[in-house]
Amino acid sequence: MTDLEQMGQKAVQAKYILQKLSSEQKDKLLRYAAEQLRLGRKEILAANAEDIALGEQNGMHAGLLDRLRLTEDRIDAMAEGLTQVAELPDCIGEVMESFERPNGLKIEKRRVPLGVIGIIYESRPNVTADAFGLCFKTGNAVILKGGSDALHSNIAITKILRRALSLCDLPEDAIQLIEDRDRAVTAQFMRLNQYVDVLIPRGGAGLIRNVVENSTVPVIETGTGNCHVYVDKDADLAMAVDIIYNAKTQRIGVCNACESLVIHRDIREVFLPKLAEKLRSRNVEMRGDEQIREILPDCTAATEEDYGKEYLDYIISMKTVESVEEAIAHINRYNTKHSECIVTNNPDTAERFLNEVDAACVYVNASTRFTDGFEFGFGAEIGISTQKLHARGPMGLRELTSYKYTIRGNGQIRG
Numbered sequence: 001m002t003d004l005e006q007m008g009q010k011a012v013q014a015k016y017i018l019q020k021l022s023s024e025q026k027d028k029l030l031r032y033a034a035e036q037l038r039l040g041r042k043e044i045l046a047a048n049a050e051d052i053a054l055g056e057q058n059g060m061h062a063g064l065l066d067r068l069r070l071t072e073d074r075i076d077a078m079a080e081g082l083t084q085v086a087e088l089p090d091c092i093g094e095v096m097e098s099f100e101r102p103n104g105l106k107i108e109k110r111r112v113p114l115g116v117i118g119i120i121y122e123s124r125p126n127v128t129a130d131a132f133g134l135c136f137k138t139g140n141a142v143i144l145k146g147g148s149d150a151l152h153s154n155i156a157i158t159k160i161l162r163r164a165l166s167l168c169d170l171p172e173d174a175i176q177l178i179e180d181r182d183r184a185v186t187a188q189f190m191r192l193n194q195y196v197d198v199l200i201p202r203g204g205a206g207l208i209r210n211v212v213e214n215s216t217v218p219v220i221e222t223g224t225g226n227c228h229v230y231v232d233k234d235a236d237l238a239m240a241v242d243i244i245y246n247a248k249t250q251r252i253g254v255c256n257a258c259e260s261l262v263i264h265r266d267i268r269e270v271f272l273p274k275l276a277e278k279l280r281s282r283n284v285e286m287r288g289d290e291q292i293r294e295i296l297p298d299c300t301a302a303t304e305e306d307y308g309k310e311y312l313d314y315i316i317s318m319k320t321v322e323s324v325e326e327a328i329a330h331i332n333r334y335n336t337k338h339s340e341c342i343v344t345n346n347p348d349t350a351e352r353f354l355n356e357v358d359a360a361c362v363y364v365n366a367s368t369r370f371t372d373g374f375e376f377g378f379g380a381e382i383g384i385s386t387q388k389l390h391a392r393g394p395m396g397l398r399e400l401t402s403y404k405y406t407i408r409g410n411g412q413i414r415g
Helices: 006-018 023-039 041-057 060-067 074-088 125-137 147-165 183-188 205-214 237-249 265-280 290-295 325-335 347-356
Strands: 095-100 108-112 118-119 141-145 175-177 198-202 227-231 258-264 285-288 314-319 338-341 361-364 401-408
Touching: 006 118, 006 141, 006 175, 006 183, 023 041, 023 074, 023 125, 023 147, 041 060, 041 147, 060 147, 074 125, 108 314, 118 125, 118 183, 125 141, 125 147, 125 175, 141 183, 141 258, 141 290, 147 175, 183 205, 198 205, 227 237, 227 325, 237 258, 237 265, 258 265, 258 325, 265 314, 285 290, 314 325, 325 338, 325 347, 338 347, 347 361
Parallel strands: 118 141, 118 198, 141 175, 227 258, 227 338, 258 314, 285 314, 338 361
Antiparallel strands: 095 108, 108 401
């Protein structure tokens, strides 16, 4: 069994070295690591091919296979993510606020690394590079536990990143990968609070629930994505069709894909045939309420479960409402606090939707697929937090930091 105690000790040793690095040293390493990922493209693709073959043999769902699959373009995107992180301002050491007390004490609130970050994730091997880049830039060591379905890919990527660190005379243990498939090791990792400062799960509802319920390490919860698009009575219908088509079909196996539609009843007769024609071009199965099925007879009846489902498939649920109030109520009942969208040309309706929908990211007239650290300009992301404490939404550099107070005096004592 993997010696997690030893991994934890190595990570703690590495974090103290990382915290001393200058911005220039960190950025130089990230650019070099990006170059090494590109040079190691064949090595990574060969490893990924093994994972894909095993996934296909095991009957892996198409959406999960898409998450798992690497291509030259996706490897280039991983490398570009590291380059973008290198180009971002270094927030470590930033003075967040400063003030002086009447007794002369000068107090500063400074941004510092979290320390050692643990990440448990499924399927997506690109997380390995993204997590390293963001953690390294913020002076954090990272211990990764990827899913067994992406093991070969994760090993190949980690090997390249550790080699880059070594060639730059930096600690390889800035990134460590738990290769053991034993679930007991994962359970032990979740209790490594002596060494790990925070644990971040990325994956399906089962994984996230397991970590939240069983970890003794503080957890930042990244949630599943039952994302909605609400088409208002004042919507540009052509725009709505394009947004829904993109949000649903551009990539089905991701948490920011649209899974549910909410449609104002006043526009259903004109809008639904246009939407259905577009969705049928990608063989999207539509599941709707009775009012939807009056217009689309080939639409399957939606169940209560459908309205709360993250399909990760070419399936979408549809609900008819009579007002923006009803749309907001439906979304707040069934959503996962991830990403929600309204399509409307009414600014008052849009503002109400923005203010009242409870989610990490709320859009007006744009695809939910933009909920992504890369798209937000963060270079990459560690995940999409759907909780409200510490971090919410795409987690970039600042979300991987804490702060401490530094106090300067000249002999003050407390009476």
